Each structure stands twice: as C-alpha cells, then as structure tokens.
Amino acid sequence: MGRPGRGGADGPGGADGPRIQVALNGARGACDGTAVPVSPRALAESALGAVAAGAREVLVHPRTPCGRESLSPRVVGPVLEALRGAGVRVPLGVPVSVATESDPVGRLERVRSWTVLPERAVVRSAEPGARELASALLARGAAVDAVVRLGGPQASGGVGWEAAWAGAAAWAAGHAGRVRLVGEAAGAGQALEAALRWPPAVPWTLFGRDAAAWPVLRRAARYGAGVRIGVGDVLLLPDGRQARSNAELVAAAVREWGRAATATAGSR
Structure with missing residues (x-):
C-alpha cells in the first residue's frame, strides 16, 4: 500500500489548512434546493x-x-467577471466536457x-480529444485539471482506471505543475486503495459525489491530496443534514479533514 501523506506541490494540506476546491x-x-446558486449574483455570493x-x-x-450549461464566450466571460468583480480572489475553474459540448472540434x-x-x-x-483540448488550454495560459474516474471503467476504449491513472500522472508530470491530476472516486473502498497504492508525484486532488463525497474526502486527508466539495457534488453534510x-459544506470539509489527518498522524 502507498504511503499516506504523499502528494504533489499544491495537493496536500499544510499549516494553512487543506486545499479545498468548492464546486459551486x-x-x-434551482430544483435541487435553495443551497444551489443559480444567478451570477448568487454564484458570486x-x-x-x-x-x-x-x-x-x-x-x-x-x-x-435559461439554465443550460455553455462554453460560449458570451456565457463564460460574464460569469467569471461577475465572480472577480464581486471580490473573489482565488483561482476560478471551468469544466470543459462532452456534457456541455459533445463535439471535440x-x-x-x-x-x-x-x-x-x-x-x-x-x-x-477519457473523453475524445482530451489531450488536444488540454494542450489548447495550456497554450492560452489556463492550467488544467485532468480528471480520471477511479473505481470504475473509463468512458472510452475500455481502458481501465489503473492504466488511465498512471497515464494521466505521467502526462501531468511533463507540464511543470500546470496540469493537476484529479481522481473522481466512486467510493473509499478497495478500488480506491488500489488506485492510491502509489500516489502520484504530481499535484493531485480527490473527490466523490453524493454518498461517496465524505468518505473520499477523509481518504484524501489520509493521503495528503487536495479535495473538492460543494453542492455541485453533494447536498448533505457528514451527519446527513x-x-x-x-460555505456550510466547506466548513464541514475543513473539520472532517482535520479529524482524518489527525487520526492518520496518530496512527503512524
């Protein structure tokens, strides 16, 4: 089994706390509840x-x-400007996937x-044209999060997650910290443990969705990975409320991270 606590340069938590990305x-x-921000103003707040x-x-x-996801500059630009104009001073990320635009070109x-x-x-x-898309983003000055599903089959070509995880890590290592490896885990069981047998020596993050979100976050704390949490991934707090x-989800993530990291340190 890999050594807990090993991670990339912007992956682990440190004296200033875990690296948490919020999935807004x-x-x-709106049909998913009042916790989900919809308008640009609500997103900024x-x-x-x-x-x-x-x-x-x-x-x-x-x-x-009208609520449709879009990669149009007339949609992406105003949302980013609304966040920055409201005073959000941390890095902003945008997903670029087939869910929004199915054609690689x-x-x-x-x-x-x-x-x-x-x-x-x-x-x-695993999506068609992913490498070309990432190269175009890097050329324009945006860093890239390369997402690999852990604990399930990949979406293309029948490639297992083991090969995809290793391949993405090798590719990320060639981009001097501008590519981060992101593992989307189906759960925190044996499949994830196998994927993390040798944590990558590049920046990396772990996250899960819904029932997997909190168990995966705790596992990420054990290995020193960055984490992702927010209503985009989970609507419930660790106690089921x-x-x-x-903000409430992030505050809970800080607490859960601290407990898991402390327990790991105490077991060494």
Missing part, C-alpha cells in the same frame, strides 16, 4: 462565503439565463474563442 453548482439547478469558510479555489459551471473552437479565461479548466482524460450553503 455542478449539474444542479456563494463563492465569497465558501472562500471565507476555507475554500482556496472555485469551480463554476457557467450557464445561460466544437469544444476546441469554444476554448479558442474565450475572451475571459479561468485560471483552471477541467478536462476529463441538508446543507444550507456551499
């Missing part, structure tokens, strides 16, 4: 609250006024047309 909205909308609670990065899914064209860029962009490593805001 994800694929959720939610981001500010999450940062005050301990988030060090913000991930936002830009949407049109279309995704490339959208990215190349952006007039306002995020600090980071999320690219799923409904979260009232992204």
